[in-house]
Amino acid sequence: MAIKITTDKSKKVDITAKRLDDFIVNLEIKNESGNLVEFTRDAYTYLNKGTISRPNKKNSLGNEDVMLFTITTEDDTPVLAACSSDLDLAMCVNYGEPIDAVESFDPTKHFDGNDSNGGNYDYPTNQRDFDKLYDEFHVIKIKAIANSMSKASHKNTAEEQSNYGIKNLIFTKLYISSSPEAIAQTQATTTYNSPFIYKHSDYRDWLYNIFTNTDVVKNSFMNSELSSNPNFTGYTGNRYIFFGRVEGNNSFQIKFDHDKFNLPAGNYKYTFKSLSNMAILAVDTNNNVITANNYTIKHTKPYEESYIDQTTWIHGKLKINE
Amino acid sequence: MAKINVDITTKVDISCREGDSFELNIDVTNVGGSAFDFTDKTVLFAIYDARKQPIKICSNSEYIPKFDNTLNTVSEQFARGLISLYNTSSDLFNYKNENNLDFIYPIIAINLAGDFFGYKTIKINNNSMQIIIPSILFNIPFGVYSYDVKLVSDLEDVLHPFNAVSESNYKNSTTWMEGKFTVNKN
Numbered sequence: 001m002a003i004k005i006t007t008d009k010s011k012k013v014d015i016t017a018k019r020l021d022d023f024i025v026n027l028e029i030k031n032e033s034g035n036l037v038e039f040t041r042d043a044y045t046y047l048n049k050g051t052i053s054r055p056n057k058k059n060s061l062g063n064e065d066v067m068l069f070t071i072t073t074e075d076d077t078p079v080l081a082a083c084s085s086d087l088d089l090a091m092c093v094n095y096g097e098p099i100d101a102v103e104s105f106d107p108t109k110h111f112d113g114n115d116s117n118g119g120n121y122d123y124p125t126n127q128r129d130f131d132k133l134y135d136e137f138h139v140i141k142i143k144a145i146a147n148s149m150s151k152a153s154h155k156n157t158a159e160e161q162s163n164y165g166i167k168n169l170i171f172t173k174l175y176i177s178s179s180p181e182a183i184a185q186t187q188a189t190t191t192y193n194s195p196f197i198y199k200h201s202d203y204r205d206w207l208y209n210i211f212t213n214t215d216v217v218k219n220s221f222m223n224s225e226l227s228s229n230p231n232f233t234g235y236t237g238n239r240y241i242f243f244g245r246v247e248g249n250n251s252f253q254i255k256f257d258h259d260k261f262n263l264p265a266g267n268y269k270y271t272f273k274s275l276s277n278m279a280i281l282a283v284d285t286n287n288n289v290i291t292a293n294n295y296t297i298k299h300t301k302p303y304e305e306s307y308i309d310q311t312t313w314i315h316g317k318l319k320i321n322e
Numbered sequence: 323m324a325k326i327n328v329d330i331t332t333k334v335d336i337s338c339r340e341g342d343s344f345e346l347n348i349d350v351t352n353v354g355g356s357a358f359d360f361t362d363k364t365v366l367f368a369i370y371d372a373r374k375q376p377i378k379i380c381s382n383s384e385y386i387p388k389f390d391n392t393l394n395t396v397s398e399q400f401a402r403g404l405i406s407l408y409n410t411s412s413d414l415f416n417y418k419n420e421n422n423l424d425f426i427y428p429i430i431a432i433n434l435a436g437d438f439f440g441y442k443t444i445k446i447n448n449n450s451m452q453i454i455i456p457s458i459l460f461n462i463p464f465g466v467y468s469y470d471v472k473l474v475s476d477l478e479d480v481l482h483p484f485n486a487v488s489e490s491n492y493k494n495s496t497t498w499m500e501g502k503f504t505v506n507k508n
Contacts, residue, residue: 002333002501007346010339010506271508273342277456309343310457312508 010271010312016319019265023244023256027272029313037313039065039274041084041249066145066275066307067246069254071268071318080263082244082254083145144307145275265322272314275307331470331497337504340464344455348471348499357448364492365444366472367453368408369462369503376408378462380453382444402490403477464507470500 017023029037041064067084244256254272338344350358360382369378383400405411445452476493 002335004335004337005346006337007344008337008339008342008506010342308456308458310341312339312342315508 008312010315012316013314014316014319015270016321017261018321020258020262022258023254023261025254026251027254027314028251036250039067039250040276041065041067067252068145068273068275069244069246069270070273071263071270073268076269079268080244080256080261082246082256084246084252263320265320268318268320270316270318271312273310273312275310277308329497332499333501334499335502335504336469337506340462340505340508341457342460342508343457344453344460346453347450348453349450350498351449360446360451363473363475364477365446365451366404366407366474367444367469368472369467369469371467374468376410377467378455378460379404379408380443380455382446382451399477399479399490402479403474403492406489406491407472407474407495462505464505467503467505468500469503471498472496473498 015025031037065084069082070078071080072078244254244260247253247255252272336346350360352358364381364383367380368376371377443453443455445454472495474492474495477490478493480489480491482488
């Protein structure tokens with residue numbers, strides 16, 4: 001009789017929750033010896049109204065273990081997610097800063113909760129501005145996470161996969177900060193960096209798709225002002241599937257505020273994973289490959305940003321009661 | 323009636339999780355417990371589909387063709403050796419499409435001293451070997467497969483008429499492990 005061994009680390013834990021209540025779950029991950037597994041986390045306090053604190057370094061690319069809690073329907077469609085990394089909120093890091101000043105970014109300057117200087121992300125007008133200010137690191141990281149999600153989605157057709165960022169999307173040239181695609185927008189003598197997505201509909205669609213779980217929001221966005229008005233002012237709140245957050249470092253706390261935990265009552269599934277060793281591939285203006293963080297995806301085409309390693313630690317059923 | 327068994331294959335069924343990184347540590351010693359000498363030997367870990375065709379091959383070899391279009395005669399020989407060993411088609415390796423920028427290696431071919439993702443897929447230590455496949459390469463859908471672990475050595479070209487090299491074979495091949503390979507649904 002054959003010996004049986006498994007490399008599957010995932011433990012099955014079923015969760016029951018109540019719809020439109022705060023969803024708070026504490027999870028602890030131990031190895032076979034009973035010791036806590038160590039993760040590399042970037043110290044980070046989520047942007048909250050009135051309490052603003054975040055590290056200078058907005059995106060710890062490469063070495064950061066990104067913790068991802070994903071709720072899917074029974075047919076594996078992600079419908080709600082929580083991430084330990086500052087995905088959409090990271091977008092504000094360039095706000096008001098010239099391109100060459102990113103490294104000296106003062107975290108207190110623009111995250112002080114003050115509507116007038118963009119410090120309050122909950123304020124719709126500021127969301128509008130934040131969302132235009134992606135830089136290459138935001139795009140790389142968001143796409144890498146989207147790619148990881150897409151691989152786990154069990155979706156096969158291009159249409160199904162398009163929501164998760166892998167349909168005909170070659171971002172590489174957009175990562176070059178000195179690219180002619182970078183447009184200068186003068187406001188109080190500040191040059192804004194890289195509103196590529198804002199300028200190119202394909203990329204813009206992609207980005208909004210991966211964070212959108214309601215067609216209504218997307219369609220109203222697309223049909224209203226975006227294509228014609230570069231200063232689009234539409235309301236952008238409550239559209240991401242990344243409504244929740246993962247806090248802490250083993251133990252972890254997964255949180256969805258009650259107003260975001262608005263899935264219909266029923267049966268779902270969830271996974272809690274770590275994504276490690278992000279690979280980045282970019283090309284310079286001569287199409288020479290440049291790399292960062294010593295990781296490079298070398299298969300020739302298509303270029304891709306993703307996490308090299310993934311481990312599922314906990315999975316199970318999620319029952320949401322009315 | 324006396325029986326002699328030269329089949330040293332150990333039956334081990336392995337399960338893993340779809341989409342996750344795969345890591346398996348295997349201790350390897352001689353019968354007396356001394357360290358096994360891996361010098362000039364190649365370890366191959368192959369996963370097969372239901373038709374017994376390899377869909378993933380990992381190795382500690384330094385000569386697996388790279389993904390960056392650079393092929394040399396040694397890596398071509400290595401690919402020919404795998405084709406002979408696994409009785410499969412060169413199409414699976416695509417190693418001849420050197421100038422085709424769109425080429426890929428459907429069977430991964432994991433290399434190599436730090437050149438691909440910084441990983442060796444099979445790392446050899448004194449008494450053990452580690453099979454490490456990062457999730458980005460471990461794209462096997464959930465289901466039941468089979469696998470084996472082979473130790474091979476002495477790869478030689480086979481010369482055909484007019485001294486043309488058309489195949490390469492390993493003179494020595496031993497199967498160490500085999501069994502079911504179950505990929506759990508994520």
